[in-house]
Every structure is written in structure tokens, then in C-alpha cells.
Amino acid sequence: MRLPTQTVIQMYQDNLFRIAFSICQNREDAEDVVQETFLRYHSGAVDFNDEMHIRAWLIRVTINQSKNMLRTFWHRNRTSLEDYMEQLNFSDTESQELFETVMKLPEKYRTVIHLFYYEDYSIKEIADILKISESNVKVRLNRGRTVLRDTLKEAWDYEQSE
Structure with missing residues (x-):
């Protein structure tokens, strides 16, 4: 089973962003993680069992990408949590x-x-x-x-x- 990428984006974009943000604690990094997750979905050749399998796969990729983001040089130069809190x-x-x-x-x-x-x-x-x-x-x-x-x-x- 494979849903169209645009459909998957509409269904899961907000959830994946919240997950990525909870790990990265930075809006820009979280947006990058979500974008990379959808790129992997779009270009991947994974065949999914059902919609729940797609969701779990997307979340797993988002978590892994977020953890990878934490290891990068750019992550150390992110916006502070206090600065972001002012935007919410x-x-x-x-x-x-x-x-x-x-x-x-x-x-x-x-x-x-x-x-x-x-x-x-x-x-x-x-x-x-x-x-x-x-x-x-x-x-x-x-x-x-x-x-x-x-x-x-x-x-x-x-x-x-x-």
C-alpha cells in the first residue's frame, strides 16, 4: 500500500512537526526534519501494510532525523527555547x-x-x-x-x- 505523497503530507505534517519540535526544540530544525521525512517517503520504495504502518514509519523516521539533527554543528547554534516561547x-x-x-x-x-x-x-x-x-x-x-x-x-x- 502506498498513499500519494500530498495526501500523506496533509494527514501527518502537523503531528510530525510536533514530534520533531519536541526533540529538536527549534522550529527551523523541526521543519527541516519534517521535510526530509516526506522526501524519504516520496523517494522511497517501501511497501506499507496499511495506513497505521505508514504513520509508524513516518514517526520513526522523524524521530531518527531529529536525533541526527541534534548531532549536527548547526543545532548548537539554534534559537533558544526562551526566544521560541515568545512566539507561541x-x-x-x-x-x-x-x-x-x-x-x-x-x-x-x-x-x-x-x-x-x-x-x-x-x-x-x-x-x-x-x-x-x-x-x-x-x-x-x-x-x-x-x-x-x-x-x-x-x-x-x-x-x-x-
Whole structure:
């Protein structure tokens, strides 16, 4: 099975951008990663089983490309997270604080939290996408949640003491 490239772009562009951004933490790098992912899809000769296989393949390529981007020289000269945060619009300050905290997590926790909470993937699906065991996904989710909870609790306790 192979869908037309334009159809795949329309269906997955936003999701892939969010995944790439959660890893790269830079708009330009994330856009480059998504573009490269679609180029690989368009020029590749992979035959997919179904639409879910296409989606999983695109996410896997996006994650790999994002990790490769982190290793490049250009990534070290990216826009800071603070500069990018000024460009985003949030419905309330709590959403912004949560986003900032998630984006500061180590990459391995940030990726599984993003896939689980923002992309609604199951633990099994995340394990397949990241090529790690389900128990490893659970550990990373648990540790990521713990870091988030501790960080947000510290901020909450600090605000209460003022």
C-alpha cells in the first residue's frame, strides 16, 4: 500500500512537526526534519501494510532525523527555547508552564511523554516506534512524570511561600 505523497503530507505534517519540535526544540530544525521525512517517503520504495504502518514509519523516521539533527554543528547554534516561547500562544499560563517544563526534560523522557500524551499512542505502539521494550517505555514515562511532578511541585511550593 502506498498513499500519494500530498495526501500523506496533509494527514501527518502537523503531528510530525510536533514530534520533531519536541526533540529538536527549534522550529527551523523541526521543519527541516519534517521535510526530509516526506522526501524519504516520496523517494522511497517501501511497501506499507496499511495506513497505521505508514504513520509508524513516518514517526520513526522523524524521530531518527531529529536525533541526527541534534548531532549536527548547526543545532548548537539554534534559537533558544526562551526566544521560541515568545512566539507561541497559550490559552493560559499553566499550559505555558507545563509546556516549558516538558521541553526541558531529557530527550528520552520528553519523547515518550509527547507520544503518549500529545499523540495518544499506547505504550506498545511507543515501544514499536522507538524500538525499545514496553517496560522501558513505562520506566521512561514514570521517570518523566516524576521529574515533571517534582519540578512543578517545587515551582508551586515556591509560589506559595511568597
